[in-house]
Amino acid sequence: MLFANTPNPPYYAVIFTSQRNEKDDDGYHSMADLMVELASKQPGFLGIESTRDENGLGITVSYWDSIESIQQWKENHFHMGAQEKGKKDWYSSYKTRICKVERDYTNSI
Template identity: 40%
Template sequence: MKYAVIFKAEINQFDDEYSKMAAKMRDLAIREYDCTEFVATAEGSQEIAISYWDNLEHIKAWKQNAEHLVAQKLGQNKWYKHYTVEVVEVLRRYSSK
């Protein structure tokens, strides 16, 4: 099975620290927790990030990583007005490639 984590947020403020932390968290997910793909974009005050995973255990471990917990707290207190996270099972995937 394949899973996706969908993160949606309303942006409060972004700064240089945010950009560095976002890149670090993306690299951490891929390097240490076997995230297979991680894409994010922002438009206006909205951000969405979708990451893909092969198992739920890696998602849970990544969520509890000490550095990721710091990033989550900064997000709650500084960068985001509010956010939602959904963990979903991918049933099908289509591609033009």
């Protein structure tokens, strides 16, 4: 796993936990790749980490420099379209959490 290269705190994390439904891919992976590409061009974007298990449970954490940057990404036209498609076609449930990172540390093994 590659870790996002975040700056020294404070910064913000958006934790998106989702359960994929049982439908086919229907463009999900290409949309996810596009959203990462677009988010990485947004002002304030710091990085992303994502994983999904064999049962469809996924966790994506994106890192941002401010609450304002997070809000701008949430309101991005293309991101809003992806959110609607996710609600309609890809997720049976999801939850979004926004946190302020006040401390982090690394341990290489």
